[in-house]
Amino acid sequence: MKNIKEFLLNNIVTEIFIVLCTAAIILSDQTTSFLLEQIVVRFFRNGVLVLSLIIPVLAGLGLNFGIVLGAMSAQTAAIIITYWNFEGIGAIFLMILLSTPISVFLGILIGKLFNKTKGQEMITGMILGFFANGVYQFIFMVLVGTVIPVNNPDITISGGVGLINTMQLNETAVGALDKFITISLDKAFLYGFIIYAFIGIVRAVYTNKWGTEAARQKWGKIKWFYLAGAVVYGGAVFYTRINERLNLAMAFVDVPVFTMILVVFVALVIQFLVSTKLGQDFRSVGQNMKVAVSAGINVDKTRIIAIVISTVLAAWGQIIYIQNIGNFATYTAHEQVATFAIAALLVGGASIKKATIGQAFLGIILFHILFTVAPMAGANLFGDTQIGEYFRVFVSYGVIALALVLHTVKTVRQKMQQRQNEDTM
Amino acid sequence: MQNIEKEYYGNKVLKGVSIDLKAGEILAIIGENGAGKSTLMNVLFGMPEIHGTGGYKGKIIYKGKEVVIKSPHHAMELGIGMVHQEFMLLPNFTITENIKLNREITKKNLISTVGGKRLELLDLKSMGKQAREALDKVGLGVGEWTVVEGMPVGYMQFVEIAREIDKKEIQVIVFDEPTAVLTESESQRLLAVMKKIAAEGVGIIFISHKLDEVIEVADKIMVMRDGEQITTIAGKSASAMQLAELMVGRGIDSSQIAEKRNFDGAENILELKNFRVDMPGEKVKGIDLKVKKGEIIGFAGLAGYGKLGIANGIMGLHPASGEMIFEGRPMKLNDTMSILKNHIAFVSEDRKGVGLVLDNSIENNITVPAMQVQKKYLKKVLFFSQMDRKSISEQAERMIKELKIKCTGTKQKVGALSGGNQQKVCIAAALALEPDLLLVSEPTRGIDIGAKQIVLDYLKRLNREKGMTVVITSSELKELRSICDRIVVVTQGKVAGELKPDAPDGEFGMLMSGVTKKEEGERNE
Numbered sequence: 001m002k003n004i005k006e007f008l009l010n011n012i013v014t015e016i017f018i019v020l021c022t023a024a025i026i027l028s029d030q031t032t033s034f035l036l037e038q039i040v041v042r043f044f045r046n047g048v049l050v051l052s053l054i055i056p057v058l059a060g061l062g063l064n065f066g067i068v069l070g071a072m073s074a075q076t077a078a079i080i081i082t083y084w085n086f087e088g089i090g091a092i093f094l095m096i097l098l099s100t101p102i103s104v105f106l107g108i109l110i111g112k113l114f115n116k117t118k119g120q121e122m123i124t125g126m127i128l129g130f131f132a133n134g135v136y137q138f139i140f141m142v143l144v145g146t147v148i149p150v151n152n153p154d155i156t157i158s159g160g161v162g163l164i165n166t167m168q169l170n171e172t173a174v175g176a177l178d179k180f181i182t183i184s185l186d187k188a189f190l191y192g193f194i195i196y197a198f199i200g201i202v203r204a205v206y207t208n209k210w211g212t213e214a215a216r217q218k219w220g221k222i223k224w225f226y227l228a229g230a231v232v233y234g235g236a237v238f239y240t241r242i243n244e245r246l247n248l249a250m251a252f253v254d255v256p257v258f259t260m261i262l263v264v265f266v267a268l269v270i271q272f273l274v275s276t277k278l279g280q281d282f283r284s285v286g287q288n289m290k291v292a293v294s295a296g297i298n299v300d301k302t303r304i305i306a307i308v309i310s311t312v313l314a315a316w317g318q319i320i321y322i323q324n325i326g327n328f329a330t331y332t333a334h335e336q337v338a339t340f341a342i343a344a345l346l347v348g349g350a351s352i353k354k355a356t357i358g359q360a361f362l363g364i365i366l367f368h369i370l371f372t373v374a375p376m377a378g379a380n381l382f383g384d385t386q387i388g389e390y391f392r393v394f395v396s397y398g399v400i401a402l403a404l405v406l407h408t409v410k411t412v413r414q415k416m417q418q419r420q421n422e423d424t425m
Numbered sequence: 426m427q428n429i430e431k432e433y434y435g436n437k438v439l440k441g442v443s444i445d446l447k448a449g450e451i452l453a454i455i456g457e458n459g460a461g462k463s464t465l466m467n468v469l470f471g472m473p474e475i476h477g478t479g480g481y482k483g484k485i486i487y488k489g490k491e492v493v494i495k496s497p498h499h500a501m502e503l504g505i506g507m508v509h510q511e512f513m514l515l516p517n518f519t520i521t522e523n524i525k526l527n528r529e530i531t532k533k534n535l536i537s538t539v540g541g542k543r544l545e546l547l548d549l550k551s552m553g554k555q556a557r558e559a560l561d562k563v564g565l566g567v568g569e570w571t572v573v574e575g576m577p578v579g580y581m582q583f584v585e586i587a588r589e590i591d592k593k594e595i596q597v598i599v600f601d602e603p604t605a606v607l608t609e610s611e612s613q614r615l616l617a618v619m620k621k622i623a624a625e626g627v628g629i630i631f632i633s634h635k636l637d638e639v640i641e642v643a644d645k646i647m648v649m650r651d652g653e654q655i656t657t658i659a660g661k662s663a664s665a666m667q668l669a670e671l672m673v674g675r676g677i678d679s680s681q682i683a684e685k686r687n688f689d690g691a692e693n694i695l696e697l698k699n700f701r702v703d704m705p706g707e708k709v710k711g712i713d714l715k716v717k718k719g720e721i722i723g724f725a726g727l728a729g730y731g732k733l734g735i736a737n738g739i740m741g742l743h744p745a746s747g748e749m750i751f752e753g754r755p756m757k758l759n760d761t762m763s764i765l766k767n768h769i770a771f772v773s774e775d776r777k778g779v780g781l782v783l784d785n786s787i788e789n790n791i792t793v794p795a796m797q798v799q800k801k802y803l804k805k806v807l808f809f810s811q812m813d814r815k816s817i818s819e820q821a822e823r824m825i826k827e828l829k830i831k832c833t834g835t836k837q838k839v840g841a842l843s844g845g846n847q848q849k850v851c852i853a854a855a856l857a858l859e860p861d862l863l864l865v866s867e868p869t870r871g872i873d874i875g876a877k878q879i880v881l882d883y884l885k886r887l888n889r890e891k892g893m894t895v896v897i898t899s900s901e902l903k904e905l906r907s908i909c910d911r912i913v914v915v916t917q918g919k920v921a922g923e924l925k926p927d928a929p930d931g932e933f934g935m936l937m938s939g940v941t942k943k944e945e946g947e948r949n950e
Binding site: 296 | 497498501513514515516517518522526527528529531536537542543544545546547549570
């Protein structure tokens with residue numbers, strides 16, 4: 001009983017969101033196919049951006065508001081390829097290629113700054129975002145056309161100085177990654193189940209044969225969750241197969257397989273890093289820098305590596321985002337990147353100290369369900385879409401604030417419990 | 426180590442200390458707080474604070490060669506390990522992960538051949554196996570995959586030791602007060618493990634306050650006092666009483682000891698019953714105490730054993746529980762304002778943090794507490810209270826004269842004063858509250874000898890002339906003995922005993938190191 005209560009309390013943000021989402025879905029009165037399509041599109045659009053936050057959390061740097069700078073490097077790359085008018089999927093890969101060195105460089109700078117402001121990384125990152133915004137705007141609003149020669153009337157304001165407000169990618173590059181390979185959602189759902197079952201079996205066999213004692217114990221516990229998941233998932237697959245309307249709705253939704261592969265690839269890379277020596281160092285540094293130093297770990301360098309990885313992933317994430325939408329607001333597209341990604345991660349049940357890939361994925365789904373349906377729910381309820389708009393902005397800041405408060409409450413409570421334990425001994 | 430000397434900003438804290446340690450030998454180092462034990466160990470480990478403050482003099486000869494140890498990591502590579510007093514364990518890691526911290530066993534993979542050693546995957550299986558071996562050596566039966574968080578403190582101590590002996594090249598292990606947090610039986614087990622490790626040829630340096638343990642395991646005992654090496658004696662021949670005397674003994678003149686006064690008939694001004702304070706690092710775990718009206722009582726004890734917690738708890742600066750009776754009335758705990766209103770004043774040990782506003786003038790520092798608490802030095806102008814500048818200045822002038830505060834005037838900023846004069850301002854601020862009971866913590870910490878004497882004399886005069894009851898907490902036994910009517914020794918958050926200022930040195934030492942007379946008696950039988 002106490003365990004259940006603890007579990008509910010620990011995941012309160014996620015629970016609130018599930019309730020909110022359910023209510024909003026009912027109120028918005030949308031078709032299933034629209035909803036599914038929106039979720040799929042948004043999931044892959046934002047996947048990498050949210051994943052980019054995980055490693056800094058593990059390394060004790062908290063929620064990395066500095067990913068705004070990663071987004072800026074992606075946009076810089078996007079502006080360059082638009083200027084030269086590159087086409088097709090090649091343009092997207094060139095963007096990735098161009099943005100990487102910029103984001104590595106910025107990542108090192110952010111990391112160095114964070115090392116000077118240990119313990120205040122989050123606020124530093126946030127203010128750094130505002131500052132970098134100024135530099136970014138200065139470059140593209142003032143320097144372009146004056147210092148940097150740009151002779152392309154399509155992307156500059158009529159006077160020739162400063163870029164236009166909205167950057168439009170070359171038509172062939174829009175959605176190039178997404179359209180590269182697609183399958184319909186009903187098939188994807190079925191294949192997904194097969195992969196899920198396959199992974200489950202492989203894991204069970206692997207841990208029982210080669211795993212350590214601890215891994216086996218852990219697997220023994222999560223085995224049942226896994227199985228329950230399989231039953232629910234299998235039931236859902238079966239239901240969508242016999243329910244003709246739903247099946248039809250799903251058949252009309254395209255899943256961007258290639259983007260999905262990219263997202264899964266990034267997730268796997270993170271998972272791999274976490275289980276290496278480097279990942280162990282991240283976690284050691286994240287728990288206690290003093291202990292890490294005395295064990296001979298180069299704390300400052302480890303933290304910089306964590307931030308560089310995060311910034312680079314954020315840049316890639318923003319590229320996926322931009323290619324999906326096809327255009328971006330030149331001067332403001334990056335502003336909300338960190339806030340929304342962080343809110344999504346927290347909704348999934350992560351905290352300042354702990355974050356997993358599963359939490360990131362769950363968070364994106366929940367957060368973007370609300371994002372999609374809130375305006376419509378607002379329109380149906382109050383006759384005004386604006387209220388829904390307000391609501392979702394309010395919610396994303398609210399989630400961050402709530403998660404921060406809950407984290408503090410939790411640590412205080414833990415400390416008190418610890419003291420009591422010590423006293424009774 | 427030969428002739429190690431160390432200065433901090435011209436202040437000599439180590440005055441030529443030499444130790445030698447053979448393989449398989451246990452050397453114990455004992456001494457009061459501030460005797461230089463930790464500085465000596467910091468030199469051995471090449472801690473940054475040593476090199477950052479001008480290095481040290483003398484030589485370290487290790488395995489026949491002179492070495493300069495540059496960093497803790499360097500010391501580790503040489504095979505010198507340390508079991509820390511506060512645990513250097515990561516709570517969310519398992520025991521294995523902690524033992525193998527930054528010495529993880531890794532497996533090569535495709536990516537690591539390109540990306541370098543840090544991208545190798547962890548070999549959890551062999552890490553677990555080696556951790557198990559180390560745990561078996563120290564006799565800890567807990568599973569090697571248990572998470573450290575929530576484990577009893579005693580286990581954590583053994584995990585630390587397991588981590589040190591898991592290092593294959595380990596030659597010397599330093600144990601820094603390892604038994605301070607352990608229970609009796611755990612301590613016994615730890616001592617047994619220590620002997621076992623030594624028998625395998627590892628040299629051990631054992632720092633402790635517990636004299637009986639030191640005598641039990643050490644081959645050699647070195648006594649330090651005020652940065653000097655007093656003596657080194659063979660372990661087996663020592664007695665606790667002898668060590669205690671060597672540790673404390675400064676040979677105080679009988680003329681300096683406060684004259685005897687009798688308070689048998691006096692009423693209690695303050696009474697504490699089962700008083701507990703949760704002050705980090707200075708926990709008080711239930712004390713009973715009566716303070717008589719008009720006496721000067723002193724709290725002595727080693728740092729971290731709770732003597733500072735008492736005064737802080739009384740003032741409500743750290744969460745306290747239990748019962749507190751002042752002048753016959755029970756007091757509300759944890760309510761600083763009401764305590765102050767009852768004319769109890771406090772001079773904090775944290776002069777710059779709690780006691781003073783450094784950027785403010787002397788007169789403000791002296792009068793603001795009284796203004797807040799008793800609405801003194803205020804005048805009404807229409808509906809607003811205004812500070813009464815004139816009476817404030819008068820009060821400040823008077824205190825400056827009385828306490829001989831060296832300053833340019835009442836408006837000088839407190840931050841510009843020397844430590845001793847700052848302390849005097851603190852006392853003046855407490856006195857502006859016209860207290861019946863004055864609590865003073867570490868009144869002479871970090872101030873020069875001249876100021877020390879003035880402060881102590883003034884406290885004594887307040888007591889004699891105004892009948893103020895004074896409670897002094899201090900690490901300097903000598904000064905307590907020079908003004909107190911009785912001295913309470915606090916050990917492990919409890920009252921270890923009460924002594925008259927003219928009691929012999931040895932008895933103070935014994936009480937401070939937690940050896941009660943009874944135990945000693947049993948040992949002798």
